Amino acid sequence: MLAYILRRLVISIFVLFLATILVFLLVAESGDPLALLRANPKIPHRVILARENLLHLNDPLYERYWIWFSHAIHGDFGNTVAGQAVRPQLVSHLLVTLRMVILATLISIVLALAVGVYAALRQGKVADHVATVTNFLFLAAPVFVVGLLLKEFVAIPINEHLNRIVFYTNGEQSPTLSGSFFSRLPDYAAHTALPTITLILVSYSSWAIYQRASILETLDSDHVRLARSKGISPRRVLMRHVFRNALIPVTTVIALDFAAILGGALITEIVFGWQGLGIWFLNGVNGLDINITLAYLLVTATFVILFNLLADIIYAFLDPRIRYD
Amino acid sequence: MTETSDLSPRQQRLRRVSTSEVGMHTLPEAVPPAGSDDEARYGMAGDARGQLATVARRFIHSPMAVIGLCIFFGLAVAAILTEMFWTYSYTSITNTLNAPPSLAHPMGTNSIGGDVFAQAMHGTLQDIEIALVVAVLATFIGATVGAIAGFYRGGTDTALMRFVDLILVIPVLAILIVLAHIVAKQASNWLWLAIIIGAVSWTYVARLVRADFLSLRERDFVEASRALGASNRRIIVRHMLPNALGPIIVNATITVALSIVLESTLSYIGLGIQPPNVSLGLLVDQGQDSATTEWWLFVFPVVILVVLILSIFFIGDGLREALDPKKNRVRA
């Protein structure tokens, strides 16, 4: 198992390496990040030359990549086009994004499993139809639509109705926030609620549909039939045989979707004005900022890879047939 | 996951129809049995015409799928008719500014007097156009790559699948943003948009087809064809591909829905369709600030967008069930 995971890790890192080259080339070839400065005659030419040197813009591409790469493996992601260090920015934006993503992922998983099981057990009944249509609705609604609808038609009316702020619609915390962590918690919660709910709604739906199908499939399986034929209680059949086995495929689906959650977080951040990785990345791309783009790529891909490795471990734990060797 | 070849134990069991980003949607499919009835799985092998009739009959018996089909074609036809016969075009500028829905303007007008109905219908058409191009492109590339990887295995497979993995470790939306930025410099043409969305959407089909091919190539009829001296190309195209057709078709349908999601998201963040052209995502973006005031600028595009995507998911789901022989299996 360890050998397998190490092998996976090595291959993942290799893929990641390829990805950085690809993205590096794409961004590098897409234009001159200093074009705006150059177009401004008020900026002394020497200022632009200095910036070029800082960003190594005049070096050959392979050399620029090597400079980036040799620094990046030591945790130094270089400077932004504006001349600031990338790393502190990366860390601060990452912490913001993780706040939403971790919470949303955990709740989505629980919600998806619950809704999936419930719908499967009520198969064909009204509850099943309601759950399924709801799931499909959230599956079909793009993230920004869900976010906007929640903001405009749920959060603001509630706030107005109660005449106090229950849901903040912008930002990850109030600007003047101070005090101990616990005294700040209610403010965090009021800011985090809407974006997290958005992310949950768009994430859970596909998993719930999948979980339902998986449960139905398992319910119909030979081994569940055998389990039932033993005369054990229906509850035990459900928990020990149906739910337990249905979890296996769902694990993979959730793991594979982690990249998608990060993509969804990007849009959610835009809708709710969160200064997370997504907005940072988008501004980086807009500014042809290679180092920001690559840092985002590196950190999201690393999370995806780690999450998938975690899923592999859980998978091996859930399914004894899997022996990674 | 990054290493597809090692996913095989799972892939044998899993056959997800889609993995998407933006919406992060995974339209799941029932987990197929661990048995070996792959060939019959989607019922496309053998007596094609008879199977087709069966599939069609099953599809028609699924109310959601039929509703989805009606809505989808209803919207498409309405959009085409609007384009041809409606008083206003999506570029029309009238002197009725910010008017709520009325008989003359069923969905109201925007701040420069544009007819929202004409724009929403043109946006719908634009979305469908893009989505169809994406689906064709992604399916073609994906099926080709998957077929080659699954058929030849070995080094070819590894190289191709590593490339597929590239797109799995990064959020698809992030790749799209980078690509859209480059494309935007060339031209803000919807075809370019379709091409880049297609360029990131084919990997799922590739994995799907590859997994199918890995199992198909061990099958008797492939062995037999090989023994008879059929060329690789012929074996792939004439014998193996038809057997993988079911999942490919279902996946293509889902790709249509997902590319609308991607396109509208890109348009929402300003990297997709550019004015004066319109797409539903762009209309939502333009209307979002008006959600509570000039609600018609926001609500109509949102509803059409969601209904359009939903209808395609229903079609896809219906197709999947219709093509799934387990559906009608009776234990005996």
Next chain:
Amino acid sequence: MTDATMTVDHLVVDFSTGDGTVRAVRGISFSLAPQEVLGIVGESGSGKSVTALATMGLLAKNATVTGSITYAGREILGLKEKQLAKIRGIGIAMIFQDPMTSLNPVYTVGWQIAEAVQAHQDVDKNEAMAKAVALLQLVGIPNAERRVQDYPHEFSGGMRQRVVIAIAMANNPAVILADEPTTALDVTVQAQVLDSLKTALAETKASLLLITHDLGVIAGLADRVLVMYAGRPVEIGTVDQIFYRPAMPYTHGLLGSLPRLDSQGAERLRQIPGAPPSMVGEMKGCPFAPRCPMRADICDEQEPNLAPVDSQPLDSPADGSGSAGSALDEIDDAGHVAACHFAGDVARLPVASMFPDTSADHEGVAP
């Protein structure tokens, strides 16, 4: 038979599917005496397995079951899952067709047997596990003490089926339903599994409902045989009656496809042409008629009911079939019923002589 362990009466099972209603079982009645072995034979799709699953209450949700099933004199059809659980395993146990899929892949074999033990016996985990080891030894698994810790995928198909048998006998059930217990196995291990099954019967003194399409298995184990076709029993009788006086052309066909050690000379195997009818929708006439060499107009009009078979020669002596002569004469027709308009005539024909001995129609091989 009031002393029957289990009775099935006018059992009808319909499945509603996207293609319409599938009439899987169209009325079957039989009873099972204590320690009796009743074989049910028929092609795939003839409703054998559905009958067994209906008895256990294990059919899918889209199944509609009517009729009556009693166990120990009690109606069990329509019982709630909870009540059924009290009968399953200890009253009626089941052995499934495909040992590759019928064990839960995520639990050890010992765990799964112990679970069955604990379902009806008030024992702790260790005792249950000890029982599991004993059961595994009984069904002939070597190194049982060690192997209880193994997962199903670490066992071969034959071994797994023995584990399933061990589970079935864990609570000494009164009835065991064995649904094609050897079909999915290699021929070489079939005999071993059958031995395990016999051991199980000997240990538990259970009645056995043996579902198979393998007439060889029936011949070795069964007391009585029920032949099913298109969801209905078409012939019921003792093993001798069925094997030597088949009164239904279909039974003839089945026997013809079986190599017989008791036949003399180089008799060719015979095939039943065509395929079983679709089970969707209503049927008219005898469902076997399209494949029947004896088809007459009445067959298309009227579906024959089960009726006692009168196979006494119309005028003695019987011609041609003198080879088995004296043995045949000893078989009486008591309890022998068949659903054929020409049952009597058929029973008088030499076994398996009705169908051509061509093997060309490969497609139509049953099952």
Next chain:
Amino acid sequence: MRPSRRLVGVVAAIGLAAITLAACSSNNSSSSTTSSGGSTTGSVRTGGTLTMGLDENLAGFNINTSAASEYVLQEILDQVWPQPFIVNAALKPVLNTQLITSATSGGSPQAVTYVINPKAVWQDGTPITADDFIYNWQAQSGNSTYTDIGGATYDAASSSGYNQIATVTGSNPTGGAACDPGSAADRNVGLCPNGRTVTVKYTTPFADWQSLFGNLVPAHIARTVGWNTGFAGPAQTISGSWYEIQSYTANQSVVLVRNPSYWGTPGKLDKIVFQFFSDDTQEVPALQNNEVQLINPATVNTAITQSAAQVPNTTKVTVPGLEFEHLDFNEADPYLAKLPVRQAIAYGTNRQEIISHTVGEVASGIVPLGNRMFVASQPQYVNDGSQYDTVNPSKAESLLSGLGFKKASDGYFQPNYGPQSGQDLTFTIQSTSGNSTRAQTEQLFQAQMKAIGIKINIQNYDANTFFGTNLPNGTYQIAEFAWVSTPFPSGNQSIYCSYTSSSCGQNWLHYANPAEDKLLAAGSSATSASQETTDFNQADKLLWNDMATLPLYQKPQYFAWSNKYGNVIPNASTTGVPWNANLWGLKAS
């Protein structure tokens, strides 16, 4: 989404914006100078907090560097760094007398003398002296002999004006003390760095001298931490004005509190908080939620104004801004090179319709702009293009016919020469993508041009490509974007002087007229404000005659704030609304 809407706006102003940001903005000196900017809204009490929404994040605090030069930072620094002149709400620079007791310009060559308030000190107690002026000049002079720490090139957002300065010297240290000798390391030997009077001598006259030395960087800090990247947070960005930066949370907020070392009249509010929004359209919901109490979103449209209108107890004001949209004609194009074609387009463009369909919906009183040097809200404004005020399609068509262009059956004119000979006369208009007002303007323009027989295609690009590549490279036919006018018109010189000269870097029009060059040069070096105004207005008249560009309208600025606060006075200049934030306060009820 729309990050960077404001950035687009600022960027649109490139050259001018840099000047504006680097130089012109300053804060008003005292309460008495608010006269023409609007009335004070009654007495306010001391204490309280106001949170204002800003729509960009910061890239450092030294606004004089190209990396950090942004509008939002100016709004913060209005109250933090010393501002000799403050542009008031009437768009006039006014001396900040709490900092500089007098500033006079005169002589030949031009010399400007500033007398610094002897009590003026930085937050850390270091006096504000000539040294700060010397250092700020050196850093922004563009002269390679002056370098930042480590020998790095000074990153200056603009060297305009500073590069015309010959020397900056101090005199009259506090209390009649002797001049410090200065140090070679600080490059102020013999310049009397501790002097409280500063004399700035120019090599060539610079009419807009008041625009220099705004956002004065503390020299003693900068020499230690570095000009370019040293000002990363509150620790280095020490105050020399009313408020100091208490905390800065990247991408979140900047919190200002009263500067205890301030020598003059202290600010009223205890705390001013600036909260950053990644999308300015979210500012209205935030106002509604009372998350912020003052907003000035870059996006101004009906959606914003209408939803803000639903927020009770707030004042909403729309003010014509200094930014103006215009059509830019590239004369390198064989058809746009013809004056009649440009005139035809100008006559065919219904500017009134464009206004009423776009900005007119949110702000009343916006008129077609008739001047490129001054906007209508400036006192120097003259409408030089009145003949184009009303649309005149027949005139447009006759101009095109006059060139020998024939109107084809599809209603479009067809040129009789060049690449489009015998085809419909077609131009592509381009602008920045993601800006709905510009997109709508283009659509209206397209329809209006169709009416006079010119086919228009629309093609927009991201700001980087549009401003960074397409405009400078001249790869456009007609462009639509904004210039930012300032109280200091000299910035216009580099836009309209002949493109053949290397100093006319923003003349992307391929426009060249020696008479224009002369007028612009005269205006920039004029020694009196009235002469400067006359010269630039004449230059503008000439541009109308040559129809170099077609100004469309002033972009309105939108402000909304809670009625609980008094003395909030919108300011359309790039100084921003916090120009008098030291006077803001909760109304005394």
